[in-house]
Amino acid sequence: DAGITQSPRHKVTETGTPVTLRCHQTENHRYMYWYRQDPGHGLRLIHYSYGVKDTDKGEVSDGYSVSRSKTEDFLLTLESATSSQTSVYFCAIREDSSSLETQYFGPGTRLLVL
Amino acid sequence: QKEVEQNSGPLSVPEGAIASLNCTYSDRGSQSFFWYRQYSGKSPELIMSIYSNGDKEDGRFTAQLNKASQYVSLLIRDSQPSDSATYLCAVNGVQAGTALIFGKGTTLSVSS
Numbered sequence: 001d002a003g004i005t006q007s008p009r010h011k012v013t014e015t016g017t018p019v020t021l022r023c024h025q026t027e028n029h030r031y032m033y034w035y036r037q038d039p040g041h042g043l044r045l046i047h048y049s050y051g052v053k054d055t056d057k058g059e060v061s062d063g064y065s066v067s068r069s070k071t072e073d074f075l076l077t078l079e080s081a082t083s084s085q086t087s088v089y090f091c092a093i094r095e096d097s098s099s100l101e102t103q104y105f106g107p108g109t110r111l112l113v114l
Numbered sequence: 115q116k117e118v119e120q121n122s123g124p125l126s127v128p129e130g131a132i133a134s135l136n137c138t139y140s141d142r143g144s145q146s147f148f149w150y151r152q153y154s155g156k157s158p159e160l161i162m163s164i165y166s167n168g169d170k171e172d173g174r175f176t177a178q179l180n181k182a183s184q185y186v187s188l189l190i191r192d193s194q195p196s197d198s199a200t201y202l203c204a205v206n207g208v209q210a211g212t213a214l215i216f217g218k219g220t221t222l223s224v225s226s
Binding site for chain 2: 107
């Protein structure tokens with residue numbers, strides 16, 4: 001257990017509404033990541049952070065924004081949710097002490113956009 | 115485009131047999147390689163990591179790496195029904211700070 005929690009764990013929302021997902025870690029890891037997982041596509045990187053206020057885009061960043069104002073929290077925002085953003089969202093951390101760039105995942109958030 | 119390829123399966127083996135899962139990757143600069151197990155409805159769980167050519171064993175699991183062939187495999191000995199899951203191969207991106215690149219996963223079914 002890498003001390004990662006995600007909230008909410010499940011959410012149903014309507015097209016066009018803003019949605020914010022939260023990832024919280026307790027071990028002060030520098031690197032944090034947001035992935036989405038969809039059938040037929042596997043895990044794909046949305047955004048990542050390498051420190052407070054330091055973020056960068058991943059493979060599928062369109063329609064998403066992130067913020068990291070504290071080391072322990074990494075927020076993912078869907079500014080105006082669309083049905084194509086229905087997915088399972090996973091947060092991950094990278095162990096700072098590992099030269100192998102080992103990542104550990106949170107429990108995930110299931111999002112349904114109607 | 116950096117890619118990680120896995121057979122989607124399902125791979126079906128009887129209880130007690132050896133399950134062999136394979137993965138190829140496109141980026142020769144990759145240095146770290148991982149196998150994650152994911153049960154249905156759950157998050158990926160790290161089971162093996164390897165970064166040197168050859169074999170690495172941990173209990174019933176053996177990871178094999180061949181950088182020249184850009185090939186990673188996972189062997190599960192004495193397969194159990196509880197090993198039934200999707201296995202994800204992941205490779206590190208070359209640039210610092212980039213995330214892992216994942217294959218789409220191989221579904222393993224172990225029958226009792």
